[in-house]
Amino acid sequence: MIPDEDFDARAADAALTASRALMGVVARSVAGVLEIVTLPQFRVLVLLDTSGPLRMGVLGEAIGVLPSTLSRAIDRIVEAGWVRRTTRPASRREVLIELTPAGQNLVTHALEQRRDNIADILSVLSPDQKSAIVSAFELFARAAGETSSKDLLILGI
Amino acid sequence: MIPDEDFDARAADAALTASRALMGVVARSVAGVLEIVTLPQFRVLVLLDTSGPLRMGVLGEAIGVLPSTLSRAIDRIVEAGWVRRTTRPASRREVLIELTPAGQNLVTHALEQRRDNIADILSVLSPDQKSAIVSAFELFARAAGETSSKDLLILGI
DNA sequence: CACAACAATTGCAAGCATACATTTATGGCG
DNA sequence: CGCCATAAATGTATGCTTGCAATTGTTGTG
Numbered sequence: 073m074i075p076d077e078d079f080d081a082r083a084a085d086a087a088l089t090a091s092r093a094l095m096g097v098v099a100r101s102v103a104g105v106l107e108i109v110t111l112p113q114f115r116v117l118v119l120l121d122t123s124g125p126l127r128m129g130v131l132g133e134a135i136g137v138l139p140s141t142l143s144r145a146i147d148r149i150v151e152a153g154w155v156r157r158t159t160r161p162a163s164r165r166e167v168l169i170e171l172t173p174a175g176q177n178l179v180t181h182a183l184e185q186r187r188d189n190i191a192d193i194l195s196v197l198s199p200d201q202k203s204a205i206v207s208a209f210e211l212f213a214r215a216a217g218e219t220s221s222k223d224l225l226i227l228g229i
Numbered sequence: 230m231i232p233d234e235d236f237d238a239r240a241a242d243a244a245l246t247a248s249r250a251l252m253g254v255v256a257r258s259v260a261g262v263l264e265i266v267t268l269p270q271f272r273v274l275v276l277l278d279t280s281g282p283l284r285m286g287v288l289g290e291a292i293g294v295l296p297s298t299l300s301r302a303i304d305r306i307v308e309a310g311w312v313r314r315t316t317r318p319a320s321r322r323e324v325l326i327e328l329t330p331a332g333q334n335l336v337t338h339a340l341e342q343r344r345d346n347i348a349d350i351l352s353v354l355s356p357d358q359k360s361a362i363v364s365a366f367e368l369f370a371r372a373a374g375e376t377s378s379k380d381l382l383i384l385g386i
Numbered sequence: 387c388a389c390a391a392c393a394a395t396t397g398c399a400a401g402c403a404t405a406c407a408t409t410t411a412t413g414g415c416g
Numbered sequence: 417c418g419c420c421a422t423a424a425a426t427g428t429a430t431g432c433t434t435g436c437a438a439t440t441g442t443t444g445t446g
Contacts, residue, residue, distance in 0.1 A: 079356070079359065079360075080348060080351065080352070080359070081348075082363060083348075083351050083359045083360075083362060083363045084344050084347045084348040084351060085344075086362070086363040086366040086367050086370070087251070087347045087350075087351065087362065087363075087366050088343065088344055088347060089366065089367070089370045090251070090366035090367070090369050090370045091251040091252075091254065091255060091343075091347070092370070093369060093370045093373035094244070094247070094248040094251050094252070094369075094373075095251070095252065095255060096373065097248065097373070098248065098252060110401095110402065110403085111268070112402085112403065113402090127423080127424095128423070128424060128425090129422090129423065129424080137403080137404075138404070138405065138406085139423080139424065139425080140404080140405075140406080140407095140424090140425075140426080140427095141403060141404050141405075142424095143424065143425055143426085144402085144403080144404090144425090144426090145402085145403075147425095148401090148402075163412080163413070163423090164411080164412060164413085165411060165412040165413065165422070165423050165424070166412090166422095166423065166424085167423075167424065167425095186245070186248075187241055187242075187245055190241045190244045190245060190248070191237060191238075191240075191241040193244075193369070193372050193373045194237065194240050194241060194244065194369075194372065195237070196372055197368070197372055199236070201368055202236065202237070202240045203236075203240075204361070204364065204365050204368065205240060205243070205244065205365045205368060205369055206239060206240045206243040206244075207361065207365070208361050208362045208364070208365030208366065209243040209244055209246065209247035209365065209369075210243050210246070210247070211354070211358055211361065211362060212247050212250060212251075212350070212351075212362055212366075213243075213246045213247045213249070213250045215350050215351065215353055215354055216250035216251075216253065216254070216350045267431095267432065267433085269432080269433065270432090284393085284394095285393070285394060285395095286392090286393065286394080294433080294434075295434070295435065295436085296393080296394065296395080297394090297395075297396080297434080297435075297436085297437095298433060298434055298435075299394095300394065300395055300396080301395090301396090301432085301433080301434095302432085302433075304395095305431090305432075320393090320442080320443075321441085321442060321443090322392070322393045322394070322441065322442040322443065323392095323393065323394085323442090324393080324394065324395095
């Protein structure tokens with residue numbers, strides 16, 4: 073009989089290896105984008121994609137940078153055409169940041185490419201194997217619990 | 230009967246979700262390090278960890294930066310104590326870069342933390358579930374093929 | 387040995403992120 | 417209405433990365 077620790081260790085190692093494979097997929101999907109925008113800039117775009125338009129304060133809080141840092145970062149990506157500043161009539165001292173269609177495209181495209189890459193990898197497997205992977209991945213994701221967006225933003229996901 | 234495309238789509242989605250969970254783990258393990266060294270600097274350390282001591286030229290080629298960029302980057306992480314410059318007696322125009330014990334620790338610690346985080350997640354599962362995950366992850370990693378270090382370096386893995 | 391090829395570094399310059407302090411505009415409250 | 421709090425932007429400064437061009441030191445070759 074196999075001792076529990078050994079079994080657990082093998083499980084963790086397998087997950088680590090799979091994580092390398094998955095990260096490779098992610099890295100490739102991000103690589104293209106990083107030739108267009110910087111990682112901190114991409115983080116902003118991803119956050120706006122998942123959360124919709126946000127105030128400067130909220131946005132800065134979410135990605136963990138000071139207001140002054142964010143203000144200048146927004147300057148640059150507004151200049152580049154990925155986002156837009158909107159002053160809300162209700163409270164004219166608050167500034168809403170929202171994705172432009174171009175910015176939306178940029179994020180959507182990166183996510184779609186990642187999904188396609190994964191589909192490519194799975195395409196060589198038999199239906200049985202695929203279904204085993206689906207169950208296992210769903211199981212793992214559930215065990216991991218809600219992955220906080222904050223963590224993922226570090227990598228610009 | 231379920232059409233193939235639907236099934237494939239669900240598989241890719243499950244993999245995507247699992248990838249978010251795994252990347253959360255990776256992100257957390259990287260987050261701590263990024264308060265100590267920058268991402269490009271961490272890339273250098275990770276590469277030296279997996280490849281051993283490297284010449285400036287090879288190192289620059291591997292992480293895709295110009296020699297001048299690398300030279301100054303090395304200046305800084307030498308100054309910080311993570312790596313060491315070694316002039317090889319055999320060819321005095323070549324400079325070998327190698328991790329110091331401190332640099333080695335930094336990388337090792339980040340990887341260990343990632344592995345521990347994964348083990349934590351798996352700890353709530355039953356042996357059967359764990360074994361299903363192990364098989365599925367091993368299967369996926371094999372299907373993904375060799376993940377090039379070059380890709381992974383983008384994210385500093 | 388002289389000269390070309392190579393390895394690494396340095397000079398010079400730009401862009402980006404970041405931080406702290408200050409300023410401007412606006413909103414809320416007594 | 418006047419004052420204070422709030423939201424964002426600016427002034428100022430530092431450090432990292434990146435790029436192109438020029439330089440220094442070293443190796444190998446004719």
